[in-house]
Amino acid sequence: MNNYSQRSAPLMNLQDLTYFKYLAESLSFTATAEYFYVSQPSISMALKRLEDELEAKLLDRRKSLRRMRLTPAGEVLYKGTTEVLNILETTQLNIKDARLETxxxxxxxxxxxxxxxxxxxxxxxxxxxxxxxxxxxxxxxxxxxxxxxxxxxxxxxxxxxxxxxxxxxxxxxxxxxxxxxxxxxxxxxxxxxxxxxxxxxxxxxxxxxxxxxxxxxxxxxxxxxxxxxxxxxxxxxxxxxxxxxxxxxxxxxxxxxxxxxxxxxxxxxxxxxxxxxxxxxxxxxxxxxxxxxxxxxxxxxxxxxxxxxxxxxxx
Missing domain, CATH: 3.40.190.290 (D-Maltodextrin-Binding Protein; domain 2)
Incomplete structure (x- = not known):
């Protein structure tokens, strides 16, 4: 038996990551919801799922701040999400090109x-x-x-x-x-x-x-x-x-x-x-x-x- 933790790695939802990337860039739940044509609670729920899975706060929303900002964990997730989504987009294009023989x-x-x-x-x-x-x-x-x-x-x-x-x-x-x-x-x-x-x-x-x-x-x-x-x-x-x-x-x-x-x-x-x-x-x-x-x-x-x-x- 392996001696590392048997806990499964987080299975983050791709749509949640997509929402999070836009939220991290806009720092606005309202703007993010409007961009994706969904309700604001949908964005809040997506963020909560990610925070629960990662066991880390991703956004600092203290009232004392002028504007909410990413936490250190949020910065790490934003960078990784950007890379993952870029790779996914490139992969989708490559598959499409292969199918169409572009x-x-x-x-x-x-x-x-x-x-x-x-x-x-x-x-x-x-x-x-x-x-x-x-x-x-x-x-x-x-x-x-x-x-x-x-x-x-x-x-x-x-x-x-x-x-x-x-x-x-x-x-x-x-x-x-x-x-x-x-x-x-x-x-x-x-x-x-x-x-x-x-x-x-x-x-x-x-x-x-x-x-x-x-x-x-x-x-x-x-x-x-x-x-x-x-x-x-x-x-x-x-x-x-x-x-x-x-x-x-x-x-x-x-x-x-x-x-x-x-x-x-x-x-x-x-x-x-x-x-x-x-x-x-x-x-x-x-x-x-x-x-x-x-x-x-x-x-x-x-x-x-x-x-x-x-x-x-x-x-």
Whole structure:
């Protein structure tokens, strides 16, 4: 016979824990009851069941307090409840995905609109199970793939190859950064300029968190562009609109601009590069359907690679 207590562990009610989590965050029985469309006594009874099972007070409701608060035991239960409910939600989603054979593919709007139609050829009846995960930042999408939240994605990056053991990379194409100006800008008639010719110009670039911004900052440091000559925009459309209506110079790769634009492209001598690749997490345990989808996308990417490289060769 084991020498530890034979008393069964508390079998806490999942709904009671759900009520408790909201109560711990709102510190209001009324708000909790209204949120779940139940009576206030229902919340009180749920709390009492938890306190009885745990043999501990979870809420300090002394009248001398301005507002009730969690006891130390309540803090512990709140933390554990949050973790349990998060795990349960993730598990439910994973089971649903397994049942529906949901397929995941990460992309960025600017890059995805250019390449997704080709890289999703032949998906066929699997299209109804496809879930596209959209993210504005390549850095954020890379992290999602790295952390196994997304199995594969198409992203932009500033170094040619990744030194990451969990990431497989299939290069797709590379673009030079260029300067983009309004048709009335003094540079609009130039085919190419060097950094020294635009030292005193005002530049507009994407804000922090974008790969484009990191590349731009590296270029400005190398060419000693004054920080006072740099402004930021959070959205690509805003950046283009400002460049179109002012004498500011937009620093972008062609992939951001799109095939139709009122802006004039001016090539930049010794321009930095913007690389685009398909990345795959090689450690993630995929469903059979997801793995077959990954293999299909990888095969298509490799087939299209030469064409994209040819499109970007200097003419």
């Amino acid at each position: 397929l995941y593919y990460g992309y960025l709007p600017t890059i995805g609109s250019r390449f997704l139609p080709e890289l999703l050829e032949g998906v066929g009846d699997k299209a109804k199970s496809l879930r596209l995960i959209e993210e504005e930042s390549s850095d954020a999408m890379y992290k999602m793939v790295q952390e196994e939240k997304v199995p594969l994605a198409i992203i932009g990056h500033d170094t040619e190859f990744f030194n990451d053991p969990v990431i497989d990379q299939i290069p797709i194409t590379v673009h030079d950064f260029s300067l983009w100006v309004s048709p009335t800008h003094p540079l609009a008639g130039r085919e190419e300029v060097c950094a020294e010719e635009v030292l005193n110009s005002v530049f507009i670039s994407l804000s922090e968190g974008y790969t484009h911004r990191r590349i731009f900052e590296q270029w400005t440091r190398e060419n000693k562009i004054p920080e006072t000559n740099i402004i930021s925009a959070k959205e690509i459309k805003t950046l283009q609109t400002i460049a179109q209506s002012t004498d500011f110079i937009a620093f972008m790769s062609e992939i951001l601009v799109g095939p139709v634009t009122p802006l004039v492209k001016v090539r930049l001598k010794n321009a930095p590069k913007f690389y685009i690749s398909l990345i795959i997490n090689n450690q993630r345990e995929n469903s059979l359907a997801q793995q077959e989808f990954n293999d299909h996308v990888i095969e298509l990417t490799r087939e299209k690679l030469t064409d994209h490289q040819m499109l970007n060769q200097p003419k």
